[in-house]
Amino acid sequence: MGARPGGFLDRSRTVAPPGWNRWLVPPAALSVHLAIGQAYAWSVFKPPLESALGLSGTQSALPFQLGIVMLGLSAAFGGTLVERNGPRWAMFVSATCFSSGFLISALGAWTGQYWLVVLGYGFVGGIGLGIGYISPVSTLIKWFPDRPGMATGIAIMGFGGGALIASPWSAQMLETFGRTNTGIAQTFLVHGLAYAVFMSVGVLLIRVPTETAEKRVARSAVNVSARNALKTPQFWCLWVVLCFNVTAGIGILEKAAPMIRDFFADTSAPVAAGAAAGFVALLSLANMAGRIVWSSTSDLVGRKNIYRVYLGAGALTYLALALAGNTSKVLFVVCAMLILSFYGGGFATIPAYLKDLFGTYQVGAIHGRLLTAWSLAGVLGPLIVNAIADGQKAAGKAGPDLYTTSLHIMIVLLVVGFVANELVRPVAAKHHEPVLEGASR
Template sequence: MGFLDRSRTIAPPDWNRWLVPPAALSVHLAIGQAYAWSVFKPPLEDALGLTGTQSALPFQLGIVMLGLSAAFGGTLVERNGPRWAMFVSATCFSSGFLISALGAWTQQYWLVVLGYGFVGGIGLGIGYISPVSTLIKWFPDRPGMATGIAIMGFGGGALIASPWSAQMLESFGRDSGGIARTFLVHGVVYAVFMSVGVLLVRVPATVAEKAVARSAVNVSARNALRTPQFWCLWVVLCFNVTAGIGILEKASPMIRDFFEGTPVPVAAGAAAGFVALLSLANMVGRIAWSSTSDLVGRKNVYRLYLGVGALTYLVLALAGNASKPLFVVCAMLILSFYGGGFATVPAYLKDLFGTYQVGAIHGRLLTAWSLAGVLGPLIVNAIADGQLAAGRSGPDLYTTSLFIMMGLLVVGFVANELVRPVDAKYHEPVGEVVR
């Protein structure tokens, strides 16, 4: 389709580069709905007779497909440009909701899993990486800030989607028909909203692209996989995400369990407010810490994520139930590092591998997220279930998993220290990059 061709998105000389972040945000705010999946869990369980494990399948498959589609589609995104990628993302993500609506209406849960998890998950992955290399090329002076603005939208999408979805479920009903109508509205509205990004996005003019090609480092996605730097960053991202998502997935029951034996236990409403605070910390951390990385360097800011994160987990394990404010502040700090890690890694990749195929490299790196999305909740839930079966309660349900998370962050800290500039033998010839 000519409209989606990369050549049709080349910006005129007077194009304002600050129009590109809103284009990216229109996609990321939409696909960030994934973090609000828990709103649909209780009504689906009641309407279709599902267990908690079964109702989590669409979300889990969506995160797995996010990593896989980003990895396998990254090169296509680089080749075909951001407009093509945003269009594919909008089509898949919106279609996923429409298929899920059919599944809820006919009470065929496998269609919900197929739609939201598989088809929608492809839209998540392609949409997540679609603006990365474009933003870095438009903002070579502030790549951390630029990618942080866009990826902030993914963290903040749930702040919009969660109350919106809850309100629609109250209006349409929490039976299968009401769920189907809610999915249908999501599919239509997100298709329109994401189309803004498709229409607005532009890539730098050819002269700017050639200037980028003359930069000191340009490594192809294929060669990046052969470098130790890529795999060090893979470990860093995987363990930083594992540590954050473990708390995020279990946040509401965790804070209630930690303070169940205190004179003033945490009520269900307060626990829901705690989850909202964590989402806010996740979102703000993406722009704040990634922008900070432009000033202090990527390696230094990851030292903060991993080193201070490990110490924060230690505080939670040893004294988390001593004070509610202490628990909340520690958890919010960890979630800000979780979000910041996502937003900073594209700029870290640009520093190491150049802008030549940074989107494709980023896509391959996101396979770390696929593993972490399973690993983090598995560690926290499996250990909590085991401790509960052994007759323990309160903070004892989580102490072991908190120490494990601390250990993973220490391993990530070591991996970050091992990162060095990429050897020149992996660089692409300038002529190839220009071509």
């Protein structure tokens, strides 16, 4: 599927005129990423769905898990199409799929057919997530070759910050409409319509640099095709790094609201539902801030060094969380926010890391293929946390004991990711592209 030649979505219709201000591109990217970042607020829907449809914690995670799986798969298979057809086409496809996913989910909630919620939010909406996520990345790197970490951080910050808006917004709508099938359906319906309008801003505003500018950037660095990148150990080391860093963060994020309530349920001051939704918003803020702060820092200290922080300090933070238990809400919140900042920073820095290693030639397509690591992590993280928590609850345990084993597993995964990052070296010359005239394809 591609844009109609000469049509509104065609790449040629998005080439920037002379004097175009490149700082208009990040807001276009943000309009898409802030919308699809709603995925990080899924945990707000888990308790109402579990109550209304009689689901377990593992079952209520399915739409989110499938959405992340489809994010990675659609990014991997659609990456080349995005490079060929341009960001406007990609943003339009993303908006169509993401909004439609909510509308299908609304029908599922209204009729009590949970499989429609999984299909809509997870499958259809997940395709919108993947195409939308990669839609501006290559374009931003080409507009900001001098500060790729900062540029991608600004856009991908929106994905991390989407829940900062969506979490309290969703919680308020559920309170207004009710936590019944009908109330959940109405909330999904409003989301679908509102995001369709909001994402249209990016579709209209996005521009790409001229072909001459793209080729000039491409000649200034190493360039490796997406096909050849898959043959390098560097790609697979970064795949492991991304997969395990994401697994460690997404496990907490997907279950954030019920997790903090479980941790402190047996204390003198349990956490209310509204406060739990606020905790989700705080995690979104940390996720968002980490994406711009840490990725911008990587422009100064280097990508490998910043990933040493994400993975090494992340493992130590998880250890502190496991050892502290429910002794301090402040410590719990601070540790969780730090972990989520590393999680977000890892996402925002990976496109610049890929650009450093493989060049700008097909960085969008390479990034899309790398996001299959996110697909696995999207299943692995929530599965570890939810399955172990369900098992511990069935065994009669409560509080931090529901999550202690999961926290230790995350520490091990982050250590493995740390080792994989240490193994990254420059790409061998045999994988470089000898001719760059097709660099803008």
